[in-house]
Amino acid sequence: MAASSTPASWAKPAESAVARGPEPRQDRAIRTRNLVLLKAAELFAEHGFKDTSMKDVAERAGMTKGAVYHHYPSKESLAVAVVEAHYGRWPTLLEEAQRRGLGPMDTLVAMFDGCAEAFHGDTIVQGGARLQIERSLIDVPLPTPYVGWTELATDLFGKAAQAGELREGVDPGSAARTLVAAFFGLQHISDTLTRRRDLLERWAEMRELLLYAVRA
Numbered sequence: 001m002a003a004s005s006t007p008a009s010w011a012k013p014a015e016s017a018v019a020r021g022p023e024p025r026q027d028r029a030i031r032t033r034n035l036v037l038l039k040a041a042e043l044f045a046e047h048g049f050k051d052t053s054m055k056d057v058a059e060r061a062g063m064t065k066g067a068v069y070h071h072y073p074s075k076e077s078l079a080v081a082v083v084e085a086h087y088g089r090w091p092t093l094l095e096e097a098q099r100r101g102l103g104p105m106d107t108l109v110a111m112f113d114g115c116a117e118a119f120h121g122d123t124i125v126q127g128g129a130r131l132q133i134e135r136s137l138i139d140v141p142l143p144t145p146y147v148g149w150t151e152l153a154t155d156l157f158g159k160a161a162q163a164g165e166l167r168e169g170v171d172p173g174s175a176a177r178t179l180v181a182a183f184f185g186l187q188h189i190s191d192t193l194t195r196r197r198d199l200l201e202r203w204a205e206m207r208e209l210l211l212y213a214v215r216a
Helices: 027-047 056-059 065-071 075-099 104-121 123-133 147-162 171-192 199-214
Strands: none
Touching: 027 056, 027 065, 027 075, 027 123, 056 065, 056 075, 075 104, 075 123, 075 147, 104 123, 104 147, 104 171, 104 199, 123 171, 147 171, 171 199
16 A cells, blocks of 8 residues: 555455445434444444344434334344444544655554554444444445555565665565554454553553564
């Protein structure tokens, strides 16, 4: 993935599309749809896909089941929408990092710092992450995770090598795969043990260790 990434490039698209509700055009309908998505993400993050019902979503959002079904025809379509919204966070994060005019290594650090913040406090990101873990329980394909992060890290590590920022002998692809595996494993462990309360502290530890190993 080059620096001009698009939202669709952050995950390999699902093989087939799930039925979706009509695209809202009025502000009120857009706000309602966004509220349903947010409350569904909260419930998916808290209870998982299997133990969340459309009735639960309607009650959490303070609306009727019919209103929820109008925007999302099934729980599966709602799950796909949450996962897609999860991936929709990352292009904005990249744009913000690029505007700072950092070098490739510091851009990569800024990206993962922002990702850690999102996993720590963004309900959509948290809900999407749990759905990805439970993908075998969902009867429709979800986008394949980690693809975009690995491509981005490989690209930035490669540019860091060209700029003399990467330790000699470190392969950009290997470094990228290791960083992505370490970070996403870390956030899952933090979620399991502390509901991500210690995520930022644990990421700070990992960041210092990994960067010490790969920086020139």
